[in-house]
Amino acid sequence: MTTELTLLERARNIRLAIFDVDGVLTDGRLYFMPDGTEFKSFNTLDGHGIKMLIASGVQTAIISGRNSPLVERRAANLGIQHLIQGREDKLTALAELREKVPVELDEIAFLGDDLPDLPVIRRVGLGMAVASADDFVRQHAHGVTLKAGGAGAAREFCELIMRAQGTLDAAQAEYL
Numbered sequence: 001m002t003t004e005l006t007l008l009e010r011a012r013n014i015r016l017a018i019f020d021v022d023g024v025l026t027d028g029r030l031y032f033m034p035d036g037t038e039f040k041s042f043n044t045l046d047g048h049g050i051k052m053l054i055a056s057g058v059q060t061a062i063i064s065g066r067n068s069p070l071v072e073r074r075a076a077n078l079g080i081q082h083l084i085q086g087r088e089d090k091l092t093a094l095a096e097l098r099e100k101v102p103v104e105l106d107e108i109a110f111l112g113d114d115l116p117d118l119p120v121i122r123r124v125g126l127g128m129a130v131a132s133a134d135d136f137v138r139q140h141a142h143g144v145t146l147k148a149g150g151a152g153a154a155r156e157f158c159e160l161i162m163r164a165q166g167t168l169d170a171a172q173a174e175y176l
Contacts (some may be wrong), residue, residue: 007143010126011164015107016119017053018097019080019154020090021064021071023113024130027150040070049155050078056167059101063093065116091119111157113137113149120127128157 022028025046031039048050054060062075068085075083082101087093094108106125110117113133121127121141129141130150145153162168 007126008126008164010142010172011109011161014058014109014126014161014165015103015108016059016061016097016101017109017158017161018063018094018111018124019050019060019157020110020112020114020117021062021068022066023132023149024111025062025074025154027148028113028132038068038070039146040068040074042074043150043152043154045107045152046150046158047074047078049158050080052168052171053158053162054079054081056162056165056171058161058165059103061097061101063090063097063110063120065090088116090116091123094120094123097147109161111140111145111154126161139156 019025025042026040036128038148050060060080062080063084064071071085072083073147082097084093084097105123108124109126110120110124111128112121113130113158114137115134118137118140127141129138130149130153145156147156159168
């Protein structure tokens with residue numbers, strides 16, 4: 001794992017932040033009702049962190065291996081600009097996203113938790129894992145959040161980027 005200073009340096013030039021869903025924006029548990037419908041539990045602190053990051057000028061995206069109308073609704077509610085679902089090959093999804101959003105790899109941050117996320121984590125400028133991520137993924141990420149997926153990790157990730165870019169204090173000061 002790298003030092004916080006290195007993480008701040010990596011975060012300074014981020015223009016696009018990408019999130020996995022299950023295990024990152026949620027705690028990773030999948031809930032299915034008897035009729036086959038599913039539900040997910042999202043953290044409101046994470047959601048507000050994403051909104052603050054967007055307001056600071058950083059674009060956001062979700063790349064998820066599963067398809068879920070709940071994720072589509074959550075992304076729309078938060079103002080997440082780009083959504084790619086049902087994609088286990090996240091490197092290919094990243095390449096497609098970069099065709100729409102012209103950014104360099106070192107201007108991209110990704111927050112993930114499991115092996116399908118690792119190829120992206122290793123290629124972007126700031127590739128991080130949540131505290132509850134798979135051990136192997138945590139070992140190969142640039143950094144690991146202190147909080148678990150679905151429990152504030154995304155907020156921590158957003159605030160790290162904003163701190164590095166000098167926008168966090170002003171965003172928080174609006175509430176004083």
